[in-house]
Amino acid sequence: MEEVWGRDHVILAHHPNSMLDSRVKLWPAIFILADFGRYPPNIANVGKDVIAPYKHVIRSYVNDSSDFDSRPTLLYFQGAIYRKDGGFARQELFYLLKDEKDVHFQFGSVQKDGVGKASRGMHSSKFCLNIAGDTPSSNRLFDAIASHCVPVIISDDIELPYEDVLDYSQFCIFVRTSDAVREKFLLNLIRSIKKDEWTRMWQRLKEVENLFEFQYPSREGDAVQMIWQAVARKVPAMRLKLNKLRRFSRFGTQKDGELRKIPSPGNFW
Ligand SMILES: *[C@@H]1O[C@H](CO)[C@@H](O)[C@H](O)[C@H]1NC(C)=O
Helix, strand or coil, X not given: CCCCCCCCCEEECCCXXXXXXXXXXXXXXXXXECCCCCCCCCCCCCCCCEECCCCCCCCCCXXXXXXXXXXXXXXXEEECCCCCHHHHHHHHHHHHHCCCCCEEEEECCCCHHHHHHHHHHHHCEEEXXXXXXXXXXXXXXXXXXXXXXXXXXXXXXXXXXXXXXCCHHHCCEECCXXXXXXXXXXXXXXXXXXXXXXXXXXXXHHHHHHHHCCCCCCCCCCHHHHHHHHHHHHHHHHHXXXXXHHCCHHHCCCCHHHHCCCCCHHHCC
């Protein structure tokens, strides 16, 4: 019987490449991840694991008194060009949007010296695009939230932090990739969102932004506490699985090798 490790562990592996080799052996553990893009579904999945936000690089918009009319840019995108898997949508969208006057679409990741410029850009935009890159997640989403710039998410396989308790449709627009790359589809959709609806989403962004803020020491309802609460919500399902596995443990069947590695209830969790 193959060794089974990690049932009683929570493993923080937030970078998409972290623990590239050992992750395969640690499938019974709860992982805290940015997304499942580079994980086979039997190793990591939304049932067992926890998605955590990225730390935003854009400055928080403190005392944001902007409104729909005072944000001149309709749609903002700044990000790297990827030629791998998810990257084709970025190229397609660039060609569809590059001549629109109220759209900012620029390739190149935000470097340290560009943070001020990107902060001003996102703080003065109504909508901010998140397009799948080489992984489904993107730290741009959390920059958009910190900027109160309504996120437009084009990433069919994205997993979002704490979605079991948070309804992202209240403050994000989701567009399927196959729709987004159709001529005019995206801009028609975005232009159809008027001041009232946008303002409701902007208001909601200001309410939820703290859920994505990592603070030390952590404070009520910030990202640190939200992640631990998400881990706690996984525990009953893990207990159920373990207890079921114990049903026939007295018979020492061929599963014996695996069962001996399951911790006793006293030292589990
Ligand atoms: C935001 O507003 C509060 C209350 O008016 C003020 O004390 C604070 O200095 C402001 N912060 C910034 C960054 O403008």
